[in-house]
Amino acid sequence: QYYAIAHDAKSVWIGTERGLVRMDRKSRTFRSYGQFDGISGERVTALLPVKNNLIIGTDRGVSVFDIRRDSIYDANTDIMLPRVIYDFAQGDSIIYAATDIGVFSLVWGGSEWRRLLLDSPHLRSGVYQIQVVDSLLYTVGEDGVVVVDLKSWESTTFDRNTVFKNADLT
DSSP, X not given: OEEEEXXXXXXXXXXXXXXXXXXXXXTOOEEXXXXXXXXXXXXXXXXEEETTEEEEEETTEEEEEETTTTEEEEOOOTTTXXXXXXXXXXXXXXXXXXXXXXXXXXXXXXXXOEEOOOSOGGGSSOEEEEXXXXXXXXXXXXXXXXXXXXXXXXXXXXXXXXXXXXXXOO
């Protein structure tokens, strides 16, 4: 089963039930990576290329593939190791991770994941997709859509009871 796909200049990366697959775009050859290669979990559920790295989300936290060194290392703190990672987004120099208990952030180059604890209770359960657009973080999860202003940290929630003006739902 396949969960994620991403690409960079040289490779296409595929997240699977049993690890990571790398397809060389030029030669069309494949190579697989798993827990024995340093990936923190078995199921690869999210991928994000950043500079010369690939951020790997799994069913047991986060790993980073250093493409230049062709090596994988663990990028978890105690709070991230038991997390299921569903998606990543990048905003300026911060990586955001959508997880089974909300959104976490990591300053690129840092080592400490921090949980986004806002006034919104909607970011404390499963968040499955995230995107950063300008200074807004869009999240899609169990409780609806939450939009977080990354400058003011104010959030707006659109749940199943939200009525959108001028929306033709027929």
